[in-house]
Amino acid sequence: MTRAEFSYDFPHRHLISVADLNPVDIQIIFxxxxxxxxLNRTTNRSSDHLAGLTVLNLFFEASxxxxxxxxxxxxxxxxxxxxxxxxxxSAKKGESLSDTARTLAAMRPDIMVVRHSATxxxxxxxxxTGLSVVNAGDGMHEHPTQALLDSFTLAQHWGEVGGHRILxxxxxxxxxxxxxxxxxxxxxxxxxxxxxxxxLLPPDVDQWGCEVFNDLDEALKGCDAVMALRQQKERMSGxxxxxxxxxxxxxxxxxxxxxxxxxxxxxxxxxxxxRGTEIHTKLADDPEKSVILEQVxxxxxxxxAVLELIGDVIRREDAS
Amino acid sequence: MSQTSLAIxxxxxxxxxxxxxxxGGVLVEDGVIAQFGTEIDLNAADEVIDAKGRILxxxxxxxxxxxxxxxxxxxxxxxxxxxxxxxxxxxxxxLAPNLRAPLDKADGFDGMTRGFGRxxxxxxxACGATRGLDGQTMSxxxxxxxxxxVYAGQGDHPIADALTMRRLLAYTxxxxxxxxxxxxxxxxxxxxxxxxxxxxxxxxxxAEPAISExxxxxxxxxxxxxxxxxxxxxxxxxxxxxxxxxxxxRSDLEIAATTAVAHxxxxxxxxxxxxxxxxxxxxxxxxxxxxxxxxxxxxGELDAIVTDHRPTPFDxxxxxxxxxxxxxxxxxxxxxxxLALVHDGEIELIDLLRALTCGPADLLGLPQGRxxxxxxxxxVLIDGDQPWVCKPDAFxxxxxxxxxxGRRFQGRVLQTFVGGVTVYNSKV
Numbered sequence: 001m002t003r004a005e006f007s008y009d010f011p012h013r014h015l016i017s018v019a020d021l022n023p024v025d026i027q028i029i030f031x032x033x034x035x036x037x038x039l040n041r042t043t044n045r046s047s048d049h050l051a052g053l054t055v056l057n058l059f060f061e062a063s064x065x066x067x068x069x070x071x072x073x074x075x076x077x078x079x080x081x082x083x084x085x086x087x088x089x090s091a092k093k094g095e096s097l098s099d100t101a102r103t104l105a106a107m108r109p110d111i112m113v114v115r116h117s118a119t120x121x122x123x124x125x126x127x128x129t130g131l132s133v134v135n136a137g138d139g140m141h142e143h144p145t146q147a148l149l150d151s152f153t154l155a156q157h158w159g160e161v162g163g164h165r166i167l168x169x170x171x172x173x174x175x176x177x178x179x180x181x182x183x184x185x186x187x188x189x190x191x192x193x194x195x196x197x198x199x200l201l202p203p204d205v206d207q208w209g210c211e212v213f214n215d216l217d218e219a220l221k222g223c224d225a226v227m228a229l230r231q232q233k234e235r236m237s238g239x240x241x242x243x244x245x246x247x248x249x250x251x252x253x254x255x256x257x258x259x260x261x262x263x264x265x266x267x268x269x270x271x272x273x274x275r276g277t278e279i280h281t282k283l284a285d286d287p288e289k290s291v292i293l294e295q296v297x298x299x300x301x302x303x304x305a306v307l308e309l310i311g312d313v314i315r316r317e318d319a320s
Numbered sequence: 321m322s323q324t325s326l327a328i329x330x331x332x333x334x335x336x337x338x339x340x341x342x343x344g345g346v347l348v349e350d351g352v353i354a355q356f357g358t359e360i361d362l363n364a365a366d367e368v369i370d371a372k373g374r375i376l377x378x379x380x381x382x383x384x385x386x387x388x389x390x391x392x393x394x395x396x397x398x399x400x401x402x403x404x405x406x407x408x409x410x411x412x413x414x415l416a417p418n419l420r421a422p423l424d425k426a427d428g429f430d431g432m433t434r435g436f437g438r439x440x441x442x443x444x445x446a447c448g449a450t451r452g453l454d455g456q457t458m459s460x461x462x463x464x465x466x467x468x469x470v471y472a473g474q475g476d477h478p479i480a481d482a483l484t485m486r487r488l489l490a491y492t493x494x495x496x497x498x499x500x501x502x503x504x505x506x507x508x509x510x511x512x513x514x515x516x517x518x519x520x521x522x523x524x525x526x527a528e529p530a531i532s533e534x535x536x537x538x539x540x541x542x543x544x545x546x547x548x549x550x551x552x553x554x555x556x557x558x559x560x561x562x563x564x565x566x567x568x569x570r571s572d573l574e575i576a577a578t579t580a581v582a583h584x585x586x587x588x589x590x591x592x593x594x595x596x597x598x599x600x601x602x603x604x605x606x607x608x609x610x611x612x613x614x615x616x617x618x619x620g621e622l623d624a625i626v627t628d629h630r631p632t633p634f635d636x637x638x639x640x641x642x643x644x645x646x647x648x649x650x651x652x653x654x655x656x657x658x659l660a661l662v663h664d665g666e667i668e669l670i671d672l673l674r675a676l677t678c679g680p681a682d683l684l685g686l687p688q689g690r691x692x693x694x695x696x697x698x699x700v701l702i703d704g705d706q707p708w709v710c711k712p713d714a715f716x717x718x719x720x721x722x723x724x725x726g727r728r729f730q731g732r733v734l735q736t737f738v739g740g741v742t743v744y745n746s747k748v
Binding site: 118119123124128139141142174 | 516517518521522523524525526529594596634636638639640641642643
């Protein structure tokens, strides 16, 4: 399907949660991301699509990869980009998020890309400022562009994500990447499996439209893709799991274990990786199976697509 | 005005203490109830109010309202707090400790309580059980009880350590005062902002399982039995907690339980859009918990409903849900919110009023909260049907954080009397 067949414009001026998207919205994002991904591989990769619009990168939590990816995406689209690392400024002076929001809105940016340690902070900023907000990760809640780039990467290999069996393994409990992926993959009609020790699973997670396993070898059977999650080191030393070593023995991805999967299984990781904790270093670097660097490339393309589509909505609203 | 006697006639008189609900009136002379029933001697009255069939009940009593620190320049003062209380039908308000005003200093405590006499509404104060509510170091409870403290409380801070809890219960038992502690197992509750549920798990919110409350009640009830202390469960909020309370009451110990207006009238779904107004401590619970609380209230298992009135420095709380200051203002809206339970058929009015009048009065041994010859003339006249909309801008207080902002209520206070004197009149 192409967009002409729907005669439907992408309607969202925010991207807060994957639950806001319908399958057509996702299709549109993937279509535009494919366009940008191809263009990004040429030397003629800059456009003036967002020229005149200002994108604020508002990171209340330190991030190099996601912030860099958003910055490159916005700059390639010709937007003016300003990075604010708030943890070093107002928040330390005791300013409330309401006041920070009002101050930043007075500078008249168009799109705010927000990462914050608290669930709901991007939505809060959207409500308080009326500006377009893209959620770049809020607490343990959502990280929608990560989920979009993961599914986009898979769609590039498979055409359709729906109907494939995908396993997410690792610290589901604390992972916003897992929550967004579970939401998005359900919308796309994939078969989702989760695998983790019970201490790293949310309560009643079996009601989220996925099958839950504690045994990795069982979980891997017939999978078309496996996503390893990043394990926080402080949770691997006795609190949730006895040790990183034990975790790797029980839940670490290796070539041998992947033999239970479908032969063309793809291995994913949102990065940054802890080699030897969640994934064997040889597997991470295996170009036959690992699509980890492709995910990073897709990240820029998907974020370009999201910013472009939101920019179109802003301009349409402005014109009417 | 040297009014010495006041008669209110043609009312629907409700006195939960005696179980009376029927037509009648009250004559108040020199601040105390002199006559009540259908035969009031009007010749004795200087002023007569015709209630025209509206509800006349004892003025409400709140065991838990937060006082802002004395020197908050733009905040709520005791004048505005008591004005809001009177408007909400309250004749007695107990200030409870909270982190911003821990009420933990014996110096000046009796001066503070003596100063309460200047407000129309009766103001009492609890004291902080531990210094700065740290849950470890006992404050000078005895001196503060002498200075007028009516119970010892801990604000939102549970006592983590069983030995400290044991000592606090033992120590307070010599003064015959309640030790009021929020039931939460701190190792399960620390750092959490929501009930552990499908919603909070999906939202990725740090969450506390409901059984945290049950574990704490079981522990504290056992320690009360051991020490002979008086244990007040501060804001019981879960079905699991109710089970523990029932079990504890089978033993011979002094245990009381309060619950908050928010937990009787709201559930976690109200906060589903992550609106900071619904960030509470304890967090809002499941609908099954709310229904269990209402049923327990109807059965008389919960001794008192508290407003847990708590003004916060920003009306919108200034922060997203997970970081927002917990709590809501509640003195002006409690009755409106609670009457919805009556209109919805969830509880009888007299059972609701019991936990707002004689229930809390009996816990503290107060003479008010009942309609009886010789009792203080603290009364409230209520129109049970009048519709109104909760508008925080119209609050008496400078603060305006309310979980009921914009809600439509049915039933409103017309007039509040304390010692026979009008402290609020909706017509003025």
